[in-house]
Amino acid sequence: MLAPVEKTVVPLDPLALRKAFGTFVTGVTVVTTRDTDGTPRGMTANSFTSVSLDPPLLLVCIGKSASSFPVFDASEAFAVNILHEGQAGVSGLFASKAADKFGHVDHDVVHTGAPVLTDCLSWFDCTVHSRVDAGDHLLLIGQVRAFGTSPAAPLGFCRGRYADVKDPLPSGWPGPLGMLVGYLVESEGRILLRANGSGWTLPTAPRRIADDALPLESGEALSLVADKTFLYSVFDVAESDPGYLIYRAQLADSAPRALPPGFRFFPIDRLPYDEIPTREVRAMLRRYARETASGHFGIYVDSRDGGRLAMVGAAQAWSTHP
Numbered sequence: 001m002l003a004p005v006e007k008t009v010v011p012l013d014p015l016a017l018r019k020a021f022g023t024f025v026t027g028v029t030v031v032t033t034r035d036t037d038g039t040p041r042g043m044t045a046n047s048f049t050s051v052s053l054d055p056p057l058l059l060v061c062i063g064k065s066a067s068s069f070p071v072f073d074a075s076e077a078f079a080v081n082i083l084h085e086g087q088a089g090v091s092g093l094f095a096s097k098a099a100d101k102f103g104h105v106d107h108d109v110v111h112t113g114a115p116v117l118t119d120c121l122s123w124f125d126c127t128v129h130s131r132v133d134a135g136d137h138l139l140l141i142g143q144v145r146a147f148g149t150s151p152a153a154p155l156g157f158c159r160g161r162y163a164d165v166k167d168p169l170p171s172g173w174p175g176p177l178g179m180l181v182g183y184l185v186e187s188e189g190r191i192l193l194r195a196n197g198s199g200w201t202l203p204t205a206p207r208r209i210a211d212d213a214l215p216l217e218s219g220e221a222l223s224l225v226a227d228k229t230f231l232y233s234v235f236d237v238a239e240s241d242p243g244y245l246i247y248r249a250q251l252a253d254s255a256p257r258a259l260p261p262g263f264r265f266f267p268i269d270r271l272p273y274d275e276i277p278t279r280e281v282r283a284m285l286r287r288y289a290r291e292t293a294s295g296h297f298g299i300y301v302d303s304r305d306g307g308r309l310a311m312v313g314a315a316q317a318w319s320t321h322p
């Protein structure tokens with residue numbers, strides 16, 4: 001039988017309490033945001049939890065003594081990056097007071113502008129839904145605007161130490177797939193396409209995200225406008241092994257007008273759809289043409305039930321792509 005509840009409040013030993021909290025096994029995340037001048041900020045946090053599917057909400061607790069607390073307290077967007085088993089070092093870096101934490105990890109802009117770590121187990125790019133003041137922490141509740149995940153094993157944490165998570169992928173979960181990285185390079189209302197023997201397709205690149213230069217298969221490189229490369233679409237192609245990861249990019253004004261053989265710019269409203277053999281690429285280019293006309297861009301993420309389209313720049317719920 002349980003002992004009767006004490007009526008008098010006895011002061012709790014904070015260290016013992018911390019140890020008791022620490023027996024709850026968690027993953028490890030890096031929570032990121034930007035300060036008012038755009039500088040990326042981030043800290044390690046294991047206080048992450050999912051909150052709601054409809055609307056899609058999550059939360060993380062930010063300590064008020066963290067040096068990045070004022071930035072999280074003022075920011076309208078943040079990202080949660082769940083670390084994989086090989087990232088104890090990244091956790092240590094973001095738990096430190098290092099001045100330039102982001103100088104040591106690659107990061108992308110996906111949707112809100114909050115830094116998304118290029119390498120992580122899963123990421124959630126959020127706008128701030130609400131804040132709850134809670135003792136020495138702030139509960140930061142985010143609405144998920146875009147997310148991604150990978151089949152790597154998670155980094156675990158328990159009793160103040162990193163823990164191995166023996167987590168063979170359950171059947172039915174997507175395994176590792178090679179990805180083709182494609183680019184929608186735009187210049188003066190035109191899109192760059194590449195001849196591939198059976199028609200036209202997008203230029204592809206060996207890297208995941210190009211900063212200011214896009215290396216082409218021919219060995220040449222195209223100059224891009226720095227900081228204007230955004231994730232646009234993630235999808236699988238039926239009966240093909242690799243999936244596609246497509247970024248939008250803008251050709252720099254200073255880029256040479258002469259293109260390598262096999263490359264050609266097409267006006268967005270006159271793309272050669274009949275000569276683009278891959279149905280999914282045609283559908284994506286049609287969406288791009290529509291969105292260019294309306295000025296509202298989305299990010300498409302493929303899924304078994306038809307995919308999700310998140311609009312960029314408009315705070316609206318995810319909708320099922322037609």
Ligand SMILES: Cc1cc2nc3c(=O)[nH]c(=O)nc-3n(C[C@H](O)[C@H](O)[C@H](O)COP(=O)(O)O)c2cc1C
Pocket residue numbers: 028042043044045046047048061062063064065066067068069091094095096097157
């Ligand atoms: C595994 C782990 C989990 C942590 N979880 C949190 C957390 O949930 N919330 C928090 O405020 N700090 C947490 N911390 C501590 C912060 O990462 C640490 O205070 C960091 O220095 C904050 O960075 P900043 O001072 O640059 O903002 C955690 C640290 C580790 C190693």
